[in-house]
Amino acid sequence: MNANVAAAKAALSHLDIEGNDAAIRANSRDFFWYSPVLKARLDHVVADFVVRPRTEAEVIEVLKVCHAHDVPVTTRGAGTGNYGQAMPLAGGCVMHLKHLDRVKEVHPGRVICEPGVLLKDLDAACKAQSGQELRMFSSTWATATIGGFIAGGSGGVGSCTWGALRDLGNIIRLRVVTMEAEPRILEFRGEELARVSHAYGTNGIITEVEMPLAPAYDWVEMFVGFDDFMKAARFAEGVANEDGILIKLASVFEAPTAFDYFQRVKPHVTEGTHLVGLMVAPHSMDGFLTFMARRPDARMVYRSDDNDWARGPGPVFEYGWNHTTLRALKVDPSITYLQVRYAFPRHLELVERIRNDFSPEVLQHLEVMREGGKVMFAGLSLVKFTTEERLDEIIHLHEAAGAMIFNPHRYTLEEGGRQTVDDRQLAFKREADPKGLLNPGKMIAWDDPDWGYDRMYAWPGLKTAE
């Protein structure tokens, strides 16, 4: 494919285009560097230009022009994704959606907005207008966009009650623009949502979203300490299984994670403290404290509504999900992570077995989730990285034990997912992006349908380092 970048850039010069090289480079990067494997392969990746459309009509114009000149387009929300999702592997255009940030309508139980609104701003608008909030958000709530969460994320704070983003009902409607000579605007609901949600923007650009809401609360945030890891894990699972107690977060951190990596928590714990982070609705606190009193091993370390710490810890959810990895990485750059699924009903048994096999090389960090109505765990385990071979071995041993891995050391949809082709996403890409210009290199099924998944996929089109 012969991209005519100069012609595309000239045709779009009346839009908000970034001309500064340092800014273009910054806008070409996401949080891929959490993975030493991806860092070694993608560090040099940079777009040719960055454009920031202000309206859906301008999004269409960018797609139309880039289509005409065969220029790849990688969409960017806030660039907080891991897996190299927003890295423009072939260069070309990064289309940054920061200006598409309007909250259009708030109704009982749902909100309609543009994709570039930050999760925190969306929550603030819903709360101010109607006393409601998002059911779930990534722990990057303060910095990430709703569009990026839908196209790149999977779940997060709230998933202990509401399940994952892909679960029916957790996205209501998406408006999507295609990458064709004459881009079309499509509206997806129900079965059609799976075409573009968690598709990394490889087959359509989301220009409007409709998301479900729940009543907003001033959540009580807590840290509860334990001397025994499995008691901590059972506590988190148990509170999520209490049908009358409303929670938004239950995270479990194996010792010495809190002591070594949570700087503001450190003075309040010991090296041996296994920690549970929680968000509980204020009206559920009586129930929660009764639950806790029945477990004398549980020790209250921090409570946001009754706190005498000289320096508060900040939001407890910013210790959970992939913020745990971030905090660990800041202290020890050799740390990386794995994304694990410990499915019901073997979740506790699997966690115990894998911990016995790998701790402390792999420290357990669990997030309570609901899957098919059952409480189970997502693991975002902290891994002490030594070599790529050892990392692969750890992954294989997890899989052999029965724990599914969503490998965050791969940049393709398939390898970071279930290692299989998503036929719905592929079929829609054939229809909506016939030239294969949207976020190229991220969908193996498009580039190499016979790929055997026996080794890491290396996209042949990846720009080489200069």
Ligand code: FAD
């Ligand atoms: P980006 O990184 O900009 O984009 C993500 C993907 O979506 C890219 O492939 C991009 O091309 C595509 N995209 C963006 N906007 C659109 C659009 N409008 N149409 C089509 N495609 C689009 N993820 C979770 O699921 N849960 C978590 O709790 C979580 N915690 C995290 C914590 C940390 C510290 C970090 C670094 C990451 C975390 N993530 C988590 C990953 C990531 O932050 C989330 O997925 C986040 O919501 C992505 O939003 P973003 O705006 O930064 O998207």
